Amino acid sequence: MSLPFVLTPEHEATLPSGLRVTYRPFLVKEEKVMLTIKESKDSREILRCMKKVVESCLISGAEPSDLSYNDMEHLFILMRCRSVGEGVDMRHTCKSCGKDSDIKIDISNIGLSKEMPAESTVMLTETVGVTVTPIKIEGMMKIVNVVDKDPLSVLEYVVENVFNDQQVYKFSDMESKEQKEFVESLSLGQVQKIMDKIEEFPRVCITTTATCLHCGATEELKIEGMENFFT
Numbered sequence: 754m755s756l757p758f759v760l761t762p763e764h765e766a767t768l769p770s771g772l773r774v775t776y777r778p779f780l781v782k783e784e785k786v787m788l789t790i791k792e793s794k795d796s797r798e799i800l801r802c803m804k805k806v807v808e809s810c811l812i813s814g815a816e817p818s819d820l821s822y823n824d825m826e827h828l829f830i831l832m833r834c835r836s837v838g839e840g841v842d843m844r845h846t847c848k849s850c851g852k853d854s855d856i857k858i859d860i861s862n863i864g865l866s867k868e869m870p871a872e873s874t875v876m877l878t879e880t881v882g883v884t885v886t887p888i889k890i891e892g893m894m895k896i897v898n899v900v901d902k903d904p905l906s907v908l909e910y911v912v913e914n915v916f917n918d919q920q921v922y923k924f925s926d927m928e929s930k931e932q933k934e935f936v937e938s939l940s941l942g943q944v945q946k947i948m949d950k951i952e953e954f955p956r957v958c959i960t961t962t963a964t965c966l967h968c969g970a971t972e973e974l975k976i977e978g979m980e981n982f983f984t
């Protein structure tokens with residue numbers, strides 16, 4: 754005898770990059786992973802769990818490993834809304850009276866903090882330049898715990914192509930030694946130019962309101978970064 758299975762609903766969504774995907778809500782098995790996210794203090798562990806959940810719940814439209822970190826975060830929040838609901842418990846400090854309230858905020862209003870930059874090319878000299886791309890989850894996992902000590906570590910994961918007036922080289926096709934050599938050959942000014950371009954990329958942003966339980970003042974909140982509302 755085989756047990757009957759409950760049919761899981763499927764949903765469609767358009768991600769910040771424009772990809773259209775089909776996904777399902779979390780099930781009990783993913784809820785266990787969610788607990789780790791709530792309890793872990795280690796950013797890499799949190800990202801690993803997020804990736805695991807997205808890999809399980811993404812049905813079609815994209816390969817999880819190809820998603821930018823932004824797309825993955827966006828999708829994760831949507832999955833969360835469809836499974837547990839839109840409400841997330843949060844501690845809020847009121848700007849009017851300065852007191853803390855434990856409130857529930859609505860995370861369903863997800864967007865981007867700004868427009869995508871129109872141009873992803875950074876010229877380093879007259880003829881040599883790079884194109885950059887938003888960081889992916891793998892890169893994020895590699896740099897998250899080291900980026901404070903080694904800010905340059907991010908470059909390996911955001912440079913897409915290196916080109917001159919003759920040829921375009923795909924950065925991910927280069928050997929890691931060559932990648933390192935390239936990064937180390939850059940001047941501080943050139944690094945800054947690349948970093949400035951990366952800064953132009955938007956982040957996932959939730960717009961919501963919070964009402965103070967003490968004085969009733971209502972504030973609009975813009976929350977960027979998953980770590981700010983699931984931990």
Ligand SMILES: [Zn+2]
Pocket residue numbers: 847848849850851852965966967968969970
């Ligand atoms: Zn207040």
